[in-house]
Amino acid sequence: MSETKKGSFFDKLPPSLIKKNNVTLIPEGAIGYLLGPTLALLGNSVLSAYFNKYMSDVLHVNNWAPAFFTWLPVISVIFVVIGNILVGRLMDKIKSKNGKARPLLLVSVPISLLALLFLFIFSPYNATDTSWHIGALLCIAIGYNLWFAFAYPMYYTPHAALVSLSTRNGKDRGLLATISNATMLAAIGLTNMILPFFFDLLFVPDLSGANGTPVYNEAKEIVNYVDANGNVLYDELASYNHWKIFVIALIVVTFAGALIEYFFTRERVTEESMGQDVAPKAALPIKEQWKICSKDRFWIIMMVFFFLYQFGGMIKNVSQVYFCTAMFKEAETGLYSVAHGGTLHASLSIIGAVPTAVGMVLALPLANLLGSKGKAILSGAIVAVIGGLIGLIAPNNWWVVVISFVIKALGSTPAMYLSLALLADVFDHQEAVHGVRTDGLSMTIYGAIMAGMTGLTTGVLNMVLSGVNYDVSTLQTNEALRGAMPWVFIGGETICYAGIFLIFIFMGVEKFSKIDHHAIVADQKAAAAAEGRQYISAEEKIRIEEGEEAYEAELKKQADAAAKEEARIAKLTPEKRQAEAEAERKLLEEFNALREAAGRPAYQE
Numbered sequence: 001m002s003e004t005k006k007g008s009f010f011d012k013l014p015p016s017l018i019k020k021n022n023v024t025l026i027p028e029g030a031i032g033y034l035l036g037p038t039l040a041l042l043g044n045s046v047l048s049a050y051f052n053k054y055m056s057d058v059l060h061v062n063n064w065a066p067a068f069f070t071w072l073p074v075i076s077v078i079f080v081v082i083g084n085i086l087v088g089r090l091m092d093k094i095k096s097k098n099g100k101a102r103p104l105l106l107v108s109v110p111i112s113l114l115a116l117l118f119l120f121i122f123s124p125y126n127a128t129d130t131s132w133h134i135g136a137l138l139c140i141a142i143g144y145n146l147w148f149a150f151a152y153p154m155y156y157t158p159h160a161a162l163v164s165l166s167t168r169n170g171k172d173r174g175l176l177a178t179i180s181n182a183t184m185l186a187a188i189g190l191t192n193m194i195l196p197f198f199f200d201l202l203f204v205p206d207l208s209g210a211n212g213t214p215v216y217n218e219a220k221e222i223v224n225y226v227d228a229n230g231n232v233l234y235d236e237l238a239s240y241n242h243w244k245i246f247v248i249a250l251i252v253v254t255f256a257g258a259l260i261e262y263f264f265t266r267e268r269v270t271e272e273s274m275g276q277d278v279a280p281k282a283a284l285p286i287k288e289q290w291k292i293c294s295k296d297r298f299w300i301i302m303m304v305f306f307f308l309y310q311f312g313g314m315i316k317n318v319s320q321v322y323f324c325t326a327m328f329k330e331a332e333t334g335l336y337s338v339a340h341g342g343t344l345h346a347s348l349s350i351i352g353a354v355p356t357a358v359g360m361v362l363a364l365p366l367a368n369l370l371g372s373k374g375k376a377i378l379s380g381a382i383v384a385v386i387g388g389l390i391g392l393i394a395p396n397n398w399w400v401v402v403i404s405f406v407i408k409a410l411g412s413t414p415a416m417y418l419s420l421a422l423l424a425d426v427f428d429h430q431e432a433v434h435g436v437r438t439d440g441l442s443m444t445i446y447g448a449i450m451a452g453m454t455g456l457t458t459g460v461l462n463m464v465l466s467g468v469n470y471d472v473s474t475l476q477t478n479e480a481l482r483g484a485m486p487w488v489f490i491g492g493e494t495i496c497y498a499g500i501f502l503i504f505i506f507m508g509v510e511k512f513s514k515i516d517h518h519a520i521v522a523d524q525k526a527a528a529a530a531e532g533r534q535y536i537s538a539e540e541k542i543r544i545e546e547g548e549e550a551y552e553a554e555l556k557k558q559a560d561a562a563a564k565e566e567a568r569i570a571k572l573t574p575e576k577r578q579a580e581a582e583a584e585r586k587l588l589e590e591f592n593a594l595r596e597a598a599g600r601p602a603y604q605e
Contacts, residue, residue, distance in 0.1 A: 036259075041183055046195070064133060076455045165270050177417065301506060302422065320349075327401075355413065378507070385411070515588060519603040521537075
């Protein structure tokens with residue numbers, strides 16, 4: 001893979017519509033980091049939540065190809081890891097005026113289109129003949145791996161990297177991280193809150209009356225037909241055709257989202273080398289990046305965190321509709337049904353959206369109150385574990401489950417909204433200590449975790465479903481299913497948050513933030529002096545790009561922050577001032593010990 005040259009395809013792409021050097025909520029935050037990604041992520045949310053159900057309840061793959069149904073998502077994780085390595089390395093090697101992450105958002109579009117075509121449009125179906133099975137398995141295998149191993153990583157890895165590349169301003173980055181993480185919630189929320197109410201269009205009941213016994217509502221109208229075991233009968237061919245129409249709309253939405261995000265985001269950190277009129281550095285080899293990361297305890301904590309966070313969240317998401325279907329009977333008929341389970345699934349998602357929306361507003365203030373994003377995530381993990389334990393007390397009681405879900409959702413919000421900003425702090429710390437950033441390797445691993453966890457958790461769920469002999473036709477009598485699903489849906493995420501609590505006891509990268517930022521500027525000045533070129537400060541860059549008014553506003557913001565800090569120090573007793581000075585001295589010694597171990601000169605304030 002050769003390094004991208006100036007004047008290449010990526011340089012010829014249209015430029016960003018964001019011109020300001022400072023981050024603004026509108027349009028950059030609201031459109032580039034919220035609207036665009038929400039639309040672009042809808043496709044993955046639908047596939048993660050319902051493709052497994054499409055295979056089991058429409059195509060019945062679990063009946064005629066149980067091994068394929070169980071192992072496809074698990075084996076595909078291998079290809080997901082390979083795909084993310086390729087995407088991360090490509091992002092490392094792109095050197096363009098449009099950034100190194102944003103161009104890949106557009107590259108993901110045609111791959112996404114092809115994957116969805118294989119999964120839903122090209123895949124055959126025949127209700128009366130089994131000869132279509134081999135063709136369907138082939139299309140599903142190709143489409144599944146195209147999506148999760150290449151299309152989604154090609155979008156999600158650069159999408160996630162944009163927060164750390166957007167700016168070095170901690171508050172602005174925290175704002176963008178909050179918004180960026182909210183997009184995943186928004187996409188999943190829209191999918192889980194709205195789509196289940198249209199289950200009768202995607203999982204169409206058989207109303208022909210040719211088979212089964214009719215079920216009536218209170219108005220004495222036939223709502224569906226059931227078999228001898230009380231299970232709803234479905235029109236598989238109609239469901240299959242309706243999914244095709246739905247997916248065409250999904251393709252259009254995915255394309256629009258990626259396009260919006262590309263035009264309304266900007267990589268200011270990537271642009272720094274261009275702003276200093278210096279040739280971009282060659283991509284740091286993966287081996288060298290790994291040497292840095294493998295010895296960085298903060299980086300290791302973040303990667304373990306993302307594994308636990310994503311596993312817990314995804315095992316909850318992929319199992320939620322099965323849990324609701326298996327645990328709660330329909331009041332009118334006294335039967336378990338997919339339609340009723342879908343309605344409860346949507347209701348639970350709507351209820352859970354309230355605390356997560358509240359958490360979006362409170363996450364940053366909580367971090368400021370506690371003094372760090374790490375402490376906020378630690379505190380939230382404790383709340384999430386308590387919520388999970390409540391749910392396991394009575395998992396077949398709807399209101400107990402609702403209370404558990406709400407508490408767990410509230411506890412998860414600091415992790416959801418602050419984690420990318422905290423990861424960006426880790427990147428800054430690595431740059432301050434080692435003189436390089438490990439975005440490429442780190443986002444490769446991060447992307448592999450975020451994309452691969454869908455397959456891994458779906459595989460775990462399918463193993464459980466196979467172990468309890470899940471089949472929609474035996475739903476009424478399958479007590480083993482009702483015994484297993486609470487531990488999958490509630491217990492899995494609860495255990496993960498207990499792990500997050502334990503590892504975040506040792507998270508402390510934010511204590512270096514002030515030194516990190518000063519050291520990075522000092523290194524940039526030293527590099528400019530050594531190369532005989534003029535150093536351009538962030539403030540001067542604002543003057544050049546945005547004019548005198550923006551420059552004065554930036555200086556005033558810095559002066560206000562300095563005055564606020566002086567006022568805080570003035571209120572301290574002499575003893576506390578001395579204690580703070582001693583703490584800063586020790587922190588500088590610890591920082592310089594890290595620089596020395598990295599083979600770099602000490603930083604002097």
